[in-house]
Amino acid sequence: MKRLYYLWAVLILIVGVAGTAAVACSTAPSEPCNPFTVNWRYAELSGFTDGLMPGNTYEFTMSLNNDTDERWQSSYCIFLVDGETVVLNIDSNSIDLPPTVKITSTVSMTLPADFPEGAYGLALVIPDRGSSITTIRIGNVTSPPAGPWPDFPTCP
Numbered sequence: 001m002k003r004l005y006y007l008w009a010v011l012i013l014i015v016g017v018a019g020t021a022a023v024a025c026s027t028a029p030s031e032p033c034n035p036f037t038v039n040w041r042y043a044e045l046s047g048f049t050d051g052l053m054p055g056n057t058y059e060f061t062m063s064l065n066n067d068t069d070e071r072w073q074s075s076y077c078i079f080l081v082d083g084e085t086v087v088l089n090i091d092s093n094s095i096d097l098p099p100t101v102k103i104t105s106t107v108s109m110t111l112p113a114d115f116p117e118g119a120y121g122l123a124l125v126i127p128d129r130g131s132s133i134t135t136i137r138i139g140n141v142t143s144p145p146a147g148p149w150p151d152f153p154t155c156p
Contacts, residue, residue, distance in 0.1 A: 032058060038124060038132045041067065045078070045107075045124045049136045055113035062124075063104040066097035073097075074128045077155035078107060081121040081133065086156045088115070095126070111138060119146035127154050 032048035047060035066072040077092035091107045117139025125131040133149035 036134055038134055042129055043126060052138050054111045054115040057108055057110040060107045062107050063102060064095060065102040069099050071098055074126060076126045078124050081123055084150045092155055117141050119143055121149045123152055125152045125155050
């Protein structure tokens, strides 16, 4: 009976370790890993925080949700910051959503081949609603999160 208990314990340990390895990044990630989602009442942005390499293009998914009874007319922008400095503009556009409409789109980020490795802030700004910044790592960087990030009340 004791052997059966140890066998089950070892199997559970193996499955747990294998499952953890599938989700976590390697120490030097070469593929995007560690998914993130920023979720506001009116906006959502998702993608990966690690394993992003210079010279490649990556996609984020963005949703805008007008859960009001009035037309939502505004704008948004997405960019990378290093401290308080904008280092890469990724996307910007106007928002014109009828009441109770939600849209989802793909946003592409192309990193120049000579983009410096490091931890950056991925900012989503909707001037009349707020901003959010998520730490992402470009290159083989495993440093802890950067920041604290400044508040960006408007698009640069």
